[in-house]
Amino acid sequence: MGVLWKLEPATAAKHRLYQRYLDAWWPILLQTAQSTGYTRPRVTLLDAFAGPGRYQDGEPGSPVIILDRLLHHDALDRMQLSPQRVHLVFIEKDRARYEHLMAELHARFGPLGDLPVRVEVRRGEAGLDSLPLLTELGAWGHPILGIFDSWGSVNVPLDVMRRIARNRSSEVITTFGPNWFSRREDLNLDILDTVFGGRTFWTPADEELRSDERWRIWLTTYRDALRRAGFGYQLQFQLVPRTGQPLYLVFGTGSPAGLRAMKDAMWKVDDRDGESFRDPRTRGAEADGQLNFFQMDELCDPELVELVTQRLKTGPAVVETIGEWLLTETARWMPKHALKAARQMRQDGQITVTGAGKLTTKSRISL
Template identity: 80%
Template sequence: MGVLWKLEPATAAKHRLYQRYLDAWWPILLQTSQRTGYARPRVTLLDAFAGPGRYEDNEPGSPVFILDRLLRHKAVDRMELSPQRVHLVFIEKDRARHEHLVAELTAKFGPLAGLPVRVEVRRGEAGRDSLAILSELGAWGQPILGIFDSWGSVNVPLDVMRRIARNPASEAITTFGPNWFSRREDLNPDILDAVFGGRGYWAPAADESRPDERWREWLRTYRDALRRAGFGYQLQFELVPRTGQPLYLVFGTGSPKGLLAMKDAMWKVDGLDGQSFRDPRTRGATAEGQLDLFQVAGLADDELLELVTQRLRTGPATVEEVGQWLLTETARWMPKHALQAVRQMRRDGLITVPGTGKLTTKSLVSL
């Protein structure tokens, strides 16, 4: 691969997700409270596999659109941007791509030292250098968003994720490229030990013989690794473009607000240009796309019904408990979708609900 490469459909869809998520993330952390006047003194975004800043067809890379959308955010006047409060760190290993990224950022934004935020473009290796750079910048003790978008290989040690997870109000996004699950045999077992936290954690995934299940097992294994690292909530999802191969993402956060912001971002971009997000737990159910498509018809999405069924197989639950499970354990679904699913399942005779009255969040349901 040269300095620049073609923007794949799945990458374009992923970028739209990042843009929507960051549009929500920045104000949550940066806007000064009108009641108390308090604002967090520092926020750091780390793009650990930054790339050259542009694609072959002139589409902007993640460092360019991240900085551009921050500076042009509709709430920028309330964010009190300053180089002391906001740090953007872009790491690129390849020398030519690093140089290209610096040139792209400078051409679009002017001298980086003159911007209202601190921009650091470093040449380095994500797994080896991320913690040291964050320490150098004094990022610890304040919110960090780490984006580990490696495309081809997931090789960031779990120690990096553990440090971010245990840092206040911090989150991480990791991307698995479409070929990772078929070429993981080429990876050094010692690297896998570092990424997953030990051979005992990843060996069962490596032993999975069914090709259709292998990627699910690896994704579940990585999600478990983020849980052990200390992220209170972990989402795993498959991004399916209209054309081309899918991508797989795992998101870790300790904040319910972060969880809701990520899911809200998914709904805002789901269905655009034929893309969709799917939950890896489902086998055969196809996500409908935008929420309005099935809300208008009054029907629940097949994926949603399958997931609620999976939850109820573990035992009876109130609608409220099903909704909380949907929020914390599934890729796309919100608590409000539980009641919709349960109504349809009762109409179809798939569940048991005591009494014949109106369904509420307190209603107990079972298979």
Template identity: 30%
Template sequence: MRRVDELRERTVWKSDPHTQVKHLVYRHYLQCWMGKILQKFPEATIVDAFAGPGVYTDGPPGSPVVVAKTFLEHTAYRRFNKLNLICLEERPDRVEELRRQFAKLSPSPQLNISVQPPGVFAEQQPRLSALAHRGRAETPVLWLIDPFDLKSAPFSLIRQCLAGPRDEVLFTLFTNELHRFCQREGYDKTMTPYFGGTHWQSAVPERRGRREAFAAAYQQGLKDQGLFTGGFGIKVSSQSARYHLILATHSEAGLKCWAPVTWKLDHYSGQGASAETAGALSLFDESSVVDRLDVALRTYAGTAQRWETLSSQAARLNHMDKHLRQVLDNLAAQGLAFRVDPVQARTAWPEGCTVRFYAPEDVADEAS
């Protein structure tokens, strides 16, 4: 049976390696998100909008069970406040199976699991949002949106999920399907609502990098809404992305959790992992992939910048603080960056420090 038929006809289906990579991203991100959110806020919510049956025929857990287990097995679990996990699935048979899978877990007074009656996400989103926020707009809500097709999650629906000031979305973008079908006649009627505009058209002329261009276009649409965003490609064995995971968040703190996840799974570029390479050690020097950060820091020539500003710049470029320190080391070796405060420190670039930047012409012989 073809996989598309298996997904359509069976209650439970077999897992695939790319789903496991996606769930690795979920787990790593949730480890950070839970650690930060559930010790700061009295309660928070995760909504799995396309929950599925919660298990695969070959044994691995589905995404809603991955969320629950990540919570229950977290090293900071005893310090956590309340987490509400809301799950929606369209098919009744899968709803029943999901309830059976949750019944196998140890109950916890800190974890409130709510499996909703069968329903379509586009129709249920307003009601789920009200449940998730518990009457308080400030309640942090993380939406996991992993649909089976493009039409189930148009951009307008993603925007609705980001209405609250602490709402975040982790969305599966079908870049392989977009790459394959974008030039079919009439496909624009699907593409434009999926992207929330016609800016997807800029990716079509790209041939070899079209999947990545679609991901970049989608992220630009989120940025135009004033959101912070990150992307990560889940690749097939040929190293082309089958789909991308897109993070949308109102807070730069979300990017601080996102960058370590992507670099942990893709040690070379932090942009994507295949089923064959996720978690493997890189054979490459990371210096070649921090060029964008190097260029960005050089624009600060003639100014002094606080560490918080520099760290923010690094996060927006999907880099971690270790990459920032690496670039600062390189600039300092060229005389282009100096720590001016504090005068004494245990490390070269401690958090809270101030760095003054210079241009290459400032250190040229004739300027001395």
């Protein structure tokens, strides 16, 4: 692969997801809290696989998107930007891509030292240099969003994730490339040990031979690794573009607000482009395209029904409890969808409702 490469459909869809998420993330962390008057002294975003800043046909890369989106945010006048308070950190290993990224940022934004935020562009390796660089910049003790967005091998040690997980109000996004699960054998076993936290954790996934199951079990294995690292909430999902190969993402956060913000971003991604998000737990429901909230008023997505069915197979539950499970354990579904699914499933004769009366979030249901 040269300095620049073609923008894949899944990467374009992922960028739209990041844009929507950052649109919510920046004001949550940078605006003064109305209830307490507290203003966070520092916020850091780390893009550890930054790339050259541009694609082959001129589309902007993630560093350009991140910086441009922040500098033109609707809430800019309320976020109190300053180089001391907001740090954007971009790491790129390849010398030619690093130099291209520097040139691209200067061409788009002018001298980086004149910007209202601190922009650090470093040549280095994500796994080796992320923690020392965060230490150098005084990021610890303040919110960090770490984006580990490698198209190829996922080779960032779990110790990096663990250190970020233990830092207050911090989150990570890790991307697995489209061929990782079929070509994983190219990786050094010792690297897999560092990424997943030990051989005993990833060996069961390696023993799975069915091609359509490999991505599911490997993604779940990495989600479990983020849980062990200390992230209280984790999302795992397959991003399916209209054309081209899918991408696989795992998101870790310690905040329910961060969890909701990521799911809101998934729903706001423009479905006209044809992408969808697929939960690895589902097998019968195909990803035919993302339903928006207006469509959900009339339709009940088969994936949602399949997931609620899986939850009820473990025993009866109150609809409200199922909603909480949808929020914390499924790729994109929210608590509000539990009642919709229950109504559809009752209409189809799939569930039994305990007691008489109207079906509500307090109703107890079973298969």
